[in-house]
Amino acid sequence: MNKNKINYLKNNLPFFKDLSSEELNNLILISYLKKYSKGELIHSKNSNCTGVILVINGQLRSFLDSSSGKEITMFRLIDRDICLLSASCVFKNLTYDISLEAEKDSLVLIIEGAYLKKLSESNSHVQKFLFDLTQDKLSEVMWIIEQIVFLNFDRRLANFLLNQSYLENSTTLKITHDAIANHLGSAREVVSRMLKRFENEGLIKMSRGTIEIINLEKLK
Amino acid sequence: MNKNKINYLKNNLPFFKDLSSEELNNLILISYLKKYSKGELIHSKNSNCTGVILVINGQLRSFLDSSSGKEITMFRLIDRDICLLSASCVFKNLTYDISLEAEKDSLVLIIEGAYLKKLSESNSHVQKFLFDLTQDKLSEVMWIIEQIVFLNFDRRLANFLLNQSYLENSTTLKITHDAIANHLGSAREVVSRMLKRFENEGLIKMSRGTIEIINLEKLK
Structure with a gap:
């Protein structure tokens, strides 16, 4: 299991090679594999900072939901996709609440948000990784607005x-x-x-x- | 004019104090003050990378527009607000086209995007600044989606x-x-x-x- 975890981290995190052995050990310690069954909720408004979620296999859906029960899907995530928005504590200003559910039986790797945030403060490669993810998300979200409005x-x-x-x-x-x-x-x-x-x-x-x-x- | 420019940069860029004297000189060289009259277009789909725009005074509007002529306002910017989306070349993946116009007579400071991107690659404080701006924008855009949908x-x-x-x-x-x-x-x-x-x-x-x-x- 641990060997699998290390392989997933190595193959999917661009900053993996730029970690000191201490950072690497901590990263392995605080990240964990988890299985979700179809329909299961992975992250909700109430679970503040689940962490950065890497999809090993399966399919996830991130969505916004209103108090009146209305929903809108933001992203569908499949193999090797990374969900950043479930790691709210990585963010400086959080003004939205995203939810995440398994649309199919899924195996995911969760990297604790608080640790990643701390790591990004001392390791610029990690910061670059989070920056790139955030830029990607911003582009995607702008695209979603264009779809909705136009x-x-x-x-x-x-x-x-x-x-x-x-x-x-x-x-x-x-x-x-x-x-x-x-x-x-x-x-x-x-x-x-x-x-x-x-x-x-x-x-x-x-x-x-x-x-x-x-x-x-x-x-x- | 140059003294003004230095003061604006100093008072609005958190990384100002973390620049080497060479970086600082270059930053001053490539940034410039510009006045816009009410109604004037500052940045459009066609102007690829105007740069990061700091509003000294006045009021700007950033908006998306469709090929059919439909528009939607994304942000209104007033004194000391910073527009990141007009610096498309700072971004890794650009999948949207934002436009920016002066809603009132405005004075802005423009920092060339390509230089800022280069600077962010060697200076982690600059990268942090762009990261924070991107996070803020992502939060705001998520909020806009909630408004539109819910x-x-x-x-x-x-x-x-x-x-x-x-x-x-x-x-x-x-x-x-x-x-x-x-x-x-x-x-x-x-x-x-x-x-x-x-x-x-x-x-x-x-x-x-x-x-x-x-x-x-x-x-x-």
Whole structure:
């Protein structure tokens, strides 16, 4: 298990080679592998600083949720993706609350946020790593805003179905209208209405709990 | 002018004291003061890397715009605020295009992005400064997404009017419905309809080109 952990750290952390042996030992001590079952919550508003999460295998979803129960998916994370937003204590000013759940059975490596923050203060390679991750996230989040504001809802829904098909490696998607609404920060009725339109246009075919993509090219 | 410039840099850049005399000289050389008139474009999609912009006085607006002409305001910047997103070359992965315009006559100090990036690679204090700025922006952008997705449009419009009143230091706002729509990433018709509702509820009073806030408390 420990050997696995060291390998995952070595293969995924660019600063691994720039650590002193003491730093390395501490990093190994404070990071841990954890399995999550499909549907399990990994990080929520209430769990302040879970840490930086490295996906070994599986699929995670990070999302924002409002007090009224509305949700919107921010990122889907697959193998080798790193979630920074679950390490809130790494941040100077935290003004948002992200949640993270396993969409499939997943194995993740968690690196304690407080230690990483401390490490970044003394090791500029670690700081660079966190800086790069933050820049990536900022770019992605700006992109998400562009999608939300500038794309019509039919385009966003079509993109979601295409991405889902890519993640599932299938054109038959087992997903409810309610779940799609939560991904897109929309209402179930709006999703159902638009899916109906897609069906009428021959893009998809709906049955109980399943959406089948009929015309992938036209959906693009 | 040069003395002013040095003072602005000294008072606003936390890494100022951590520069070598050579670094400091270069920083002074490559940064410059510039005046913009109300309405002038400071940075656009096409101007790749204007640099990090420090507002000395005035008011700037950063916004995203789509190919179809739709806009949404990201941040308003006032005295001592720093705009990082106009220094795209500082970033590793750029997947967005921000524009920046002067909302009032403004004096700004521009620090060339390419130099700052180079400096951040050799000086960890500069890297820390850019890291902190990026973290702040990420937090703000996450907050903006929450506003867009979870707040009803009436609440977003009310918040905009309150913020505008704060920036103008007046309850009489000289602004068109079209301009408000561009701030909020919405359509003029939607804005006009909601303002009409606010007027019917006794919150505001409209006349040609002007919106007067009648009941500030109830608008909050």
